[in-house]
Amino acid sequence: MSDSSVGWMATSLKNSLLALADPVTADSASLLAEYRRFYRLPEITAGRQHQMYRLDVEGYQLAVQQWRVEGARGNLLMVHGYYDHVGLYGSLIDFALQQRLNVLAFDLPGHGLSSGEQASIDDFDTYRKVFVQLFEHGQQQLPELPWIVVGQSTGGATLATWLLHDRPQANSCPVKDVWLLAPLLRPRGWSTGRWLHTVAHPFLKRLKRHFSLNGNNPEFSRFLATMDPLQARYLSVRWVTALKRWIGWIERQPPMAFPVLLVQGSADETVDWQHNLPCYQSLFRDLEVMMLEGGHHHLVNEEPVKRQRLYQHLAKRLTTILAPASSEK
Numbered sequence: 001m002s003d004s005s006v007g008w009m010a011t012s013l014k015n016s017l018l019a020l021a022d023p024v025t026a027d028s029a030s031l032l033a034e035y036r037r038f039y040r041l042p043e044i045t046a047g048r049q050h051q052m053y054r055l056d057v058e059g060y061q062l063a064v065q066q067w068r069v070e071g072a073r074g075n076l077l078m079v080h081g082y083y084d085h086v087g088l089y090g091s092l093i094d095f096a097l098q099q100r101l102n103v104l105a106f107d108l109p110g111h112g113l114s115s116g117e118q119a120s121i122d123d124f125d126t127y128r129k130v131f132v133q134l135f136e137h138g139q140q141q142l143p144e145l146p147w148i149v150v151g152q153s154t155g156g157a158t159l160a161t162w163l164l165h166d167r168p169q170a171n172s173c174p175v176k177d178v179w180l181l182a183p184l185l186r187p188r189g190w191s192t193g194r195w196l197h198t199v200a201h202p203f204l205k206r207l208k209r210h211f212s213l214n215g216n217n218p219e220f221s222r223f224l225a226t227m228d229p230l231q232a233r234y235l236s237v238r239w240v241t242a243l244k245r246w247i248g249w250i251e252r253q254p255p256m257a258f259p260v261l262l263v264q265g266s267a268d269e270t271v272d273w274q275h276n277l278p279c280y281q282s283l284f285r286d287l288e289v290m291m292l293e294g295g296h297h298h299l300v301n302e303e304p305v306k307r308q309r310l311y312q313h314l315a316k317r318l319t320t321i322l323a324p325a326s327s328e329k
Helices: 004-015 026-039 090-098 125-141 154-166 190-200 218-226 237-250 273-283 304-318
Strands: 048-057 060-069 074-079 101-106 147-152 175-181 206-208 234-236 260-265 287-292
Touching: 026 048, 048 125, 060 090, 060 125, 074 090, 074 125, 074 154, 090 101, 090 304, 101 125, 125 147, 125 154, 147 154, 154 175, 154 237, 154 273, 175 304, 234 237, 260 273, 260 304, 273 287, 287 304
Parallel strands: 074 101, 074 147, 147 175, 175 260, 260 287
Antiparallel strands: 048 060, 060 101, 206 234
16 A cells, blocks of 8 residues: 555545544535545444544543443453553454443553644653543443453553552452553663663663564564554653653552553563563462463564464453343343
8 A cells, every 4th residue: 555545644634633533524424534545444334433623631632432232231441561552552453342241442652643742741641541531431322331442562551550559449449350461661672771771861762663573473563564544653751761760669569459451472572571570470479371472572463373362361351340231132
């Protein structure tokens, strides 16, 4: 696909978020359908609705999306990872809809269709504040049903920050389960990277990003590197500075009890999971760990066999939280 054929993504769609809210016009419906096709997001069928709109949160204009399914038995709030955006999570959204979960998702500040300096943040706590306000928004927008929240990488770090900062009580919180997918704590090679950051920080604002074509799904890796118009091409030094402060904070937090599932690929070369996993186990007393053998970092875009194993495990966990789908037909 040529650059010109995806120009709508960074221009028409981003500039038309307000028009995508209800009432939907023919033009906005066509634009949203084109977005879904390009990113292979679930198409609208009988009993399914999709909406995109802008929400002003913490000084940012966030691109927010909702999928609603008829006869829903729960709600899922999704937080994506660094460099990511909602468009890359079609398989997770489709899984949720098949499980009859409504979905609320949004592009983080500086990501995707949201405003903000690309792939940058001054303080990781901003991610937590954004999540809290989006969750409050979701409670107003979606039916009063049990909530599951899921975060990939930096999204997982955001959910861990929310748990450890706000310390919700499991028996009274609307969130009934937290899923951390390859959650960030220390990136791979952090010791070297931290030293380089100390040296480079006074002189550089960003470093050129290197895309990896390794992994079990080369088609997805090539799409990120060559076709996705919403991908950042640089690593923000400000973001690394914020990460450095956040690591110092989270590794000092006292443990807490809350139902948390952590899924980690054994071939992940993005995060230092051998260090991170024991840290997360010490922070969350009720943590369940699922190791996805041979899995890389972006778990919802793994090869089909590994992705199926992931979703089978998530579906089984849902049976302990939600009423069976058959009981509501």
